[in-house]
Amino acid sequence: NQKKYRRLKRYWKLLLKDSTTLEPLKRHYHRLFKRPISQTEIVDELLSYNEELRTAYHFCQLLRYYFV
Template identity: 50%
Template sequence: RLSSMSRVRVQIMNQFDRKSHEYKANKRYWKLIQKDSRKLSDKRFYRPTFRMHLTNKEILDKLLSYSED
């Protein structure tokens, strides 16, 4: 049984083609969406999915920006 958060995530992911960057980023980092934003690390690491150094907060902002539509 999916939680309501997971259901929303799946609906968002279904809007994208499975080969798209947005889909792959959501699939890779879905746990960040469910985490308390105050507990997200602000340490920067290289993220191959985005091909740049990002913090977890920055990744979450990117994931949320994909679903603004």
């Protein structure tokens, strides 16, 4: 799907950030989502595209929590 590809290509860096540093309340308009959306909502949306991506993201967040 072209829409999912564009969103992943533009916002992949949010998946690398520590989940505790994402902005959950500040909403800005993002043209690829066509609505105001926060960083945590963007990450949730990206993770909903693929279960394997979601599992890997949560695993990396656990590693970051325990070792950093």
